[in-house]
Amino acid sequence: MPIESGNRRRTPAEPLPVRRKTSYGSAGRASRALSFSVAVRQVFGSGFGTGFWLAAGWLLLVAACALFATVLPVRDPLDPVIVNRLNAPFTTNWLGADGLGRDMLSRLVHGARVSVVISLTAVSIGMLIGGSLGILAGYFRGRFERALMAVLDVILAFPWLVLLLALVAFIGQSLMAISLAIGLLWIPAYARVARANTLSVVQREYVLAARAMGASTLRILLREVLPNVILPVLAYGLVAMGLVVIVESALAFLGLSVEAPQPTWGGMIAEGKRHLAVAPHVALVPSITMFLTVLSLNYVGDRLRSRFEVKESNL
């Protein structure tokens, strides 16, 4: 569960056959006209392949489940039907029933809600705070940058789960609290990504030119730097969401995420662990669901990331 590793020292030197896309940085033009047309062409250009679309489709399905959990025609996720206890999939329940006879499918659907909300919120928090800090550090350099990097190094010295457990104990176990805790965890990573990209943007001619023409700092940051940093930062977001799903489920597995009776994927896996010998499906069904979701996020994110050529080499 690599929180700190996903974003340090990785050189994106890809093998020969990989298509190199013209990067968005090809001119000052791009900074201003980072309109949708550019983004759309880069994101939805040809050559993604079926794997990409399958993964994207799965993610849409999960998102739809989360969004419409309450209106979908599934059973009550909290209703224990004792006679169905531990029933295998495709018997009384489509995906079987858990140790209390609750419907697994509906628990999955409602559990998706937790995963989706937390991953979106946590990544947004990390992106906003970490991203802003990183841009400022990369733009102003100097003492602020050094201090920030030092603080981030100290934070990274703590294993993420240790930090998370402490944060959760401090902030509580509501949906928002968990999102906030995991989001805070992401600040260092995002600060690094944003700083690295800012560093490379700031040295380009059009930013230097804007500076030389006396454009205000705020204007340069908003109009020249931000548009160029935001795409790689966003592209990194999907991979980050995959990790957040893992982190949240780890927390839930330990019983420290959103409290019962709200179903969570991690909590379902923990429950299933107790019945592993008798009814492995109770653990396997949520495990496979989560695996597919994280895999899709990683895959789609990685594809988008290679499109944007995120500058990671100098993280």
Added chain:
Amino acid sequence: MHLVLRKLPWLIGTLLAVSFFTFLLVSLLPGDPAVMILGAGGVSPEAVAALRAELGLDRPLLVRYFDWLGSALTGDFGRSPMTGQSVMDAILSRLPVTIQLGVMAIIIALLLAVPLAMLSAYHAGSRLDRAISGLGFALMSIPSFMMAIFLILILAVSMNLFPATGWVPFSVSPAANLRSAALPALSLAMIELALYMRLLRTDLISTLQQDYITLARAKGVPNWQIMLRHALRPSSFSLMTVVGLQLGGVISGAIIIEEIFALPGVGRLLYQSILQRDLLMVQGIVLFIATAYVVVNFLVDLSYSLLDPRVRHAD
């Protein structure tokens, strides 16, 4: 040696910051330890105050920090008010399990990752490469606790090759010890394996495009010898860094894995101390882990000079 001296102030500074952060983190946790110890109901405020004074909780934060740090430097992390056990003794008695687990996991991951990455990089772009990369992608999407579930299900429940839980100390029976450590270590190793493999593959591919590899080929060096002798070492710098940085990930994983397999390690001790709000114990363990992390990464930094003569002669 110059290198050590030059980086020593940084090490000390980081360790101080880490210790203060640890102290802060734990001190800010909600819940009065005195109340926790005495039990919530039916305790007189006087008794609580008395215990607070006895524990030193009534003094200012900074005073308490330096007090705690002073004794921590002598190896005295205090005594757990819950069990009366010395924190240091508790950590030390459980440390061998966690170290064995972590070291085994890292070794397994490296032993598998290095040959796979070499195979993949050598045949970059081929079907084999894509298969190996796909495997890496899948492994990266499986958190260690989920891997544990899968492994228990297959290797313990179905095939009965390994025990599903429990720990046999090495001193009791080395064979049984390895058997009991196998599944936990494998669970931890898999996600690390994926990470190492990906990184090393990328670095190997860029190394293989270097002129000195072509020169080695022009000398008539066989391909396997080029991979082992000429390509692997210059490609392993970021791998080393990441193995060090990933220690945080391994420790985080160990917390969950030790809990799943009921192993008497430091991770499980930390988890249970958090549940019981045994703050002194939590403080001690967190400081211990963070210190270990910083020191190990410091050593990794230094060991660069062993691998890279350019660093060695930088002075």
Added chain:
Amino acid sequence: MTDSQHQTQKLPLLRVEDLTVRLRGEAGIVHAVSDVSFQLQRGQTLGIVGESGSGKSVMARALMGLLPRRATQQLDGRVSLAVDGRVLELLKLSEREFRTLRGPRLAMVFQDPMTALNPVLTLGVQIAEPLQLHLGLNKAQAMARALELLAQVGIPDPEGRLRQYPHQLSGGMRQRVVIAIALACDPRVLLADEPTTALDVTVQRQVLDLLLALQRERQMGMVLITHDLGVVANRADHIAVMYAGRIVEYAPTSRLFSAMRHPYTEALFKSVPRLSDPSHTRLHAIPGRPPQLIDPAPGCAFAPRCPNVQQRCRRETPALTQAGDEHLHACFYPIGSREVGA
């Protein structure tokens, strides 16, 4: 003259016929080398001259069997190497067979000595490696031989250098090490790919002279690849001028300089600074850029930049034709011919 006539009758050391290389690039198929033919005698030096991107390096790598397998779309022609009284068809060899030739039969000196040496291995290890591989020397013997080699390429204090790493040497010294590695197993053919381009001007001449001296001493056949006509002027026996993957002119050195026929050769010649020129003489730059080698247009590749271009040049590709003894050129309207007004 009689000497060279006598030699052409002998079996050439290296004979290249219609060598064609196409590589898969990011933007399409690169026609890197097209129908290149030449031969090289023992003890002779062939200079191959052309701008960067003219296919010289790809050709050298093809001769060494070092083209990236995956990126090679087409590799045609015949390359015959005469060693030990038999003739080997290099392009038909398996990778394993080819490997045994690299080092003892064919060797190569690379362009950039800063990147051609492995940063994490000592010089001794890197020089000794081919000796152990091909000549079966043990480590001590190989190191002793490496010491001799370092001394031969003019490195002071060779003893101490053996245990040093590449970054501890200057560029010129590193290139000497690269040469020592190439010469380690006493190759019959030495390919030197821009061996001095990355070096300081003052060091260039030293390294070139060293190469030439070693070549004469060992009677190797040498292919000296460069973009600088001046480099090969006094050093090569024959010169082949390459443009866009083809040889456009081939002649004995003295003849090429006295009677060059191809406009491109002339343009190259004019772009070389000469000491005899009065100072501040404007250097002649070749207008335009070297052509794209992806989907080359029909016609002479040099046509867009050629001062003497005619309609026919844009339609047909001129073949390499004989223009006197040992002098070949690929031009419809060569310099000095009637069609072009003098």
